[in-house]
Amino acid sequence: MDDLYRDYILEHYRHPHNFGVLETPTASYEGSNPLCGDRITMMLGISDGIVREVAFTGRGCAISQASASLLTDEIKGKTVEEVERMTPEDVLDLIGIDISPARLKCALLSLDTVAHALADDAAEKTESGGPASGSSPK
Amino acid sequence: MDDLYRDYILEHYRHPHNFGVLETPTASYEGSNPLCGDRITMMLGISDGIVREVAFTGRGCAISQASASLLTDEIKGKTVEEVERMTPEDVLDLIGIDISPARLKCALLSLDTVAHALADDAAEKTESGGPASGSSPK
Amino acid sequence: MADVVTTTPPSQAKPARLDPHRLRADFPILATLNRFGKPLIYLDSAATSLKPLTVIEAVDGYNREYSANIHRGIYEMAERATASYEETRVKVARLINAPHPREIVFVRNATEAINLVAYSWGRHNIGRGDSIVLTEMEHHANLVPWQLLVQEKDGDLEFVPVTDDGLLALEVYEALLHLRPKLVAFTHVSNMLGTINPVRQLTEMAHAAGALVLIDGAQAVPHVPVDVQEIGADFYVFSGHKMLGPTGSGALWARAELLEAMPPFMAGGDMIREVHLRRSDWNEIPYKFEAGTPDISAQIGMGAAADYLMSIGMDAARDYEQELVRYALDVLPREVPGIELYGPAAEYRGGVVSFNLPGIHPHDVAQILDRSGICVRAGHHCTMPLHERFDLAATARASFNVYTVPEEIDALAAGLRDVVRIFNR
Amino acid sequence: MADVVTTTPPSQAKPARLDPHRLRADFPILATLNRFGKPLIYLDSAATSLKPLTVIEAVDGYNREYSANIHRGIYEMAERATASYEETRVKVARLINAPHPREIVFVRNATEAINLVAYSWGRHNIGRGDSIVLTEMEHHANLVPWQLLVQEKDGDLEFVPVTDDGLLALEVYEALLHLRPKLVAFTHVSNMLGTINPVRQLTEMAHAAGALVLIDGAQAVPHVPVDVQEIGADFYVFSGHKMLGPTGSGALWARAELLEAMPPFMAGGDMIREVHLRRSDWNEIPYKFEAGTPDISAQIGMGAAADYLMSIGMDAARDYEQELVRYALDVLPREVPGIELYGPAAEYRGGVVSFNLPGIHPHDVAQILDRSGICVRAGHHCTMPLHERFDLAATARASFNVYTVPEEIDALAAGLRDVVRIFNR
Numbered sequence A, B: 001m002d003d004l005y006r007d008y009i010l011e012h013y014r015h016p017h018n019f020g021v022l023e024t025p026t027a028s029y030e031g032s033n034p035l036c037g038d039r040i041t042m043m044l045g046i047s048d049g050i051v052r053e054v055a056f057t058g059r060g061c062a063i064s065q066a067s068a069s070l071l072t073d074e075i076k077g078k079t080v081e082e083v084e085r086m087t088p089e090d091v092l093d094l095i096g097i098d099i100s101p102a103r104l105k106c107a108l109l110s111l112d113t114v115a116h117a118l119a120d121d122a123a124e125k126t127e128s129g130g131p132a133s134g135s136s137p138k
Numbered sequence C, D: 001m002a003d004v005v006t007t008t009p010p011s012q013a014k015p016a017r018l019d020p021h022r023l024r025a026d027f028p029i030l031a032t033l034n035r036f037g038k039p040l041i042y043l044d045s046a047a048t049s050l051k052p053l054t055v056i057e058a059v060d061g062y063n064r065e066y067s068a069n070i071h072r073g074i075y076e077m078a079e080r081a082t083a084s085y086e087e088t089r090v091k092v093a094r095l096i097n098a099p100h101p102r103e104i105v106f107v108r109n110a111t112e113a114i115n116l117v118a119y120s121w122g123r124h125n126i127g128r129g130d131s132i133v134l135t136e137m138e139h140h141a142n143l144v145p146w147q148l149l150v151q152e153k154d155g156d157l158e159f160v161p162v163t164d165d166g167l168l169a170l171e172v173y174e175a176l177l178h179l180r181p182k183l184v185a186f187t188h189v190s191n192m193l194g195t196i197n198p199v200r201q202l203t204e205m206a207h208a209a210g211a212l213v214l215i216d217g218a219q220a221v222p223h224v225p226v227d228v229q230e231i232g233a234d235f236y237v238f239s240g241h242k243m244l245g246p247t248g249s250g251a252l253w254a255r256a257e258l259l260e261a262m263p264p265f266m267a268g269g270d271m272i273r274e275v276h277l278r279r280s281d282w283n284e285i286p287y288k289f290e291a292g293t294p295d296i297s298a299q300i301g302m303g304a305a306a307d308y309l310m311s312i313g314m315d316a317a318r319d320y321e322q323e324l325v326r327y328a329l330d331v332l333p334r335e336v337p338g339i340e341l342y343g344p345a346a347e348y349r350g351g352v353v354s355f356n357l358p359g360i361h362p363h364d365v366a367q368i369l370d371r372s373g374i375c376v377r378a379g380h381h382c383t384m385p386l387h388e389r390f391d392l393a394a395t396a397r398a399s400f401n402v403y404t405v406p407e408e409i410d411a412l413a414a415g416l417r418d419v420v421r422i423f424n425r
């Protein structure tokens, strides 16, 4: 009946994958969409340029939670470079439903937050002159 | 053909009555209507509460000049109280033509300037405690 | 409120019961269908109201027939435009019983009106250590301009708390007044809780403490009788687009002495008397505050909206909307198990009902309702601090106006049951 | 101006000759008669322009079909309103070749845009002893806000003089730039003399001296091709109602870095990211500068106006209006003995002709012309210092737009002969 709220979207909303905290994330960021009060914290465990662990916490609408659940599944095991190359379209494809303009921010909050976490991480490494992790900050 | 620009209005415009200066006015005021650049200086010679002399200078449109010409004729010889009681309607009656709202300020500039001159005069007398001139400042 | 009846025009005096079904014919948009072929069920009137035909035609008429600039034109069309624009001032003054039309300053919206006061009055009257009292239920429009002002002037903000019932904590207000604030600013009707504040009492208390009072009437003017003289306010602001008028219209009312003492806010054409290269002086009020070509078409439209509201009668509008709220507060909890409602009891509130469904984000609620043609708002409704106060990330909000009918509240209840069904399937 | 052609859309590229008689059918008002049964001869386009049907219908369509608030609504009607509103930003950016739509801030009119820059940029960048260079031909809107600013900040204003021919005295400008002003602000096209200033050259000179440049495009955007990148300006402002759009619409364009560094002007809903009781932070540009419910209907109408102008092509509009001016400067002195004309030769000017009849006040001129259905403006046209410069109390002004036809200039000449006849009878 409702093509936006397909069963698998609601399933991801009710039981999001990778929901929880990482004890020692190498990168993390809290993103928010103040218009709707959505808030997501993304935690990444990166080593040798590969996203080995990922988890998120937060509250939000079905679209933003399902998108975070699907995105975290997707990036686990990918290289940082691959994740950095992900576009909004990639996320919309993952979600697989038509998102109206007013909901785009909800759908893309998770990607946006991941991107911020990676950028902060890269900046930190550059600043501290720490060991290159294979990520190429741009 | 044009009921606003009747002959007598144009006549007053071309040859305004009481146009000139008083050597020793007892009251005077420069009024202006910045919207159209009209400017009128009214000079009154008052004694024993009666407007004995009146003159004006300035530049402006036909309506404001004719109105000043007609008004100065009208108030000469009147008591200050009578002049103070004059209303915009009285001036419009004097002019005797239909004035559109946009031109009201032109038509009433002369009355407005006379009123200011009298008010200043009254205020001065009250302040200086000078001899009562019969005018009743309000 | 007996004064209102005697000081307002006859049309407002008879509190004839309002017939919403008859009124609906005046709103062309109510005849349209959404992309799913459903009729429009518009429950977002607190965000902006629908517009009756007389308003639509007032705007269109100006654009088609006499779209001249005002005040400076001598030709017929310009005189007609000037007259219509100035008539709105008279109508708006009558609607809120302002003593004189020249006390009505036209602005784009309530937000601009408050900024005008903050910049013009505020920057010249608030100094280091001076305090301004606000409330926790203010719309951002009646909060953020004062934050900027006290930051610049090193003043203080104090806040009247909101009780769990959604009312202002009057005993704390009383205590805050001991700080002898320079200004107290509060909303007449809350756009999230619906609370109708006791503005007359609040104003008297503020005046007794020596403060001036600004009232945000954005949610009041369209819904309850407003009499600025009876309230005793110093500044009263509202938006045209929430009172059946066009976007771009709005008004600040303030007592003439205040307006006269205030320096200009924006500068430019029409607000001046004389301009020289290095100095200028100002036009008389209200023009001193209306720089440049105003939104002539929108303000003319607001005049038509004021006429429309007065022809209904604001007592009738208030009574009718209170009926609607009473109905909603009765039906929704009964028909939608688990729904959480916020705000005070019906007798203290205007036509606003904010709510949440357990475990379902209001964005999802609003989106699913849209499929049934039902328009509600989801988010913080520009009242983030109030949402924080109730520990809410967001709420959904249904809000009414004179064209709202009980059947639409039934449709909302049915729509909400659908939402629950979809999420629990 | 070769760049303009390559960077603007194809519709603007072909400088097809404009057919005013065909265009006139798009303006419903041109079919109306005045109270004397005379057709409208509208020669006051510099005050405000007439509106084509597409603009009238864009406003009316919003009011009738989708009059929702924007940005915060999830339902269909709100999404449609948001989309139309944001499309205007794209259209306006294309019209003036702005690099990005987010550099377009919507305002009520050019006046508000200048005040926004004066308050937001000015109060944070102008300090004691800093100077701002203006010109003697500025509209009050581009003068008085700077007077207020330098009064507050103890800065200085300097003025580029106007030559007897109505042009800017460039050698004095050059000398003033040695004062290393922080800002230079000038009009693109004078609303009294019609002078088209060499904005690119003026901008380059200012930049070389380290100043930022604000250009008042109120009289340019409707009449000449504008390419803010080619000019190199920092701020460019204009009003929708003068460019065939509705009252209440207008835009400030500024380079993104400037907008990003500037603090907000007005505060309230929609311009914030997060609000707490005692602090807030701001939304991204351009929303940071659009507090409260904007004039949605008017800005949508301005989008339709931008489309209309681009479909004509601004090169064609400029060429056509220059023909009209040439015609007027030829016909009027020939047909109206004694007429005094102000302003530069036709090649330096847009569609504005200010004049006086000897011994007859312009108010009387305008009033008598009105009887023949001819609308001209009389007064100082919000340029009192410029009138002082030429020792004029007032002037009459005829001004054109794309719908003006040479026959109307003939009618003006005939009307002026009538005026002379009446006054000399």
Ligand SMILES: Cc1ncc(COP(=O)(O)O)c(C=O)c1O
Pocket: C269, C291, C292, C293, C294, D046, D047, D109, D110, D111, D112, D139, D141, D142, D187, D189, D190, D191, D216, D218, D219, D239, D241, D382
């Ligand atoms: C050159 C110029 N600048 C600014 C303005 C002010 O425009 P608005 O009244 O639309 O703000 C005008 C309009 O009269 C103008 O001609």
Ligand SMILES: Cc1ncc(COP(=O)(O)O)c(C=O)c1O
Pocket: C046, C047, C109, C110, C111, C112, C139, C141, C142, C187, C189, C190, C191, C216, C218, C219, C239, C241, C382, D269, D291, D292, D293, D294
């Ligand atoms: C209580 C209150 N105040 C102020 C405003 C601001 O109104 P506007 O956006 O028309 O300026 C609103 C509208 O949302 C409101 O509900």
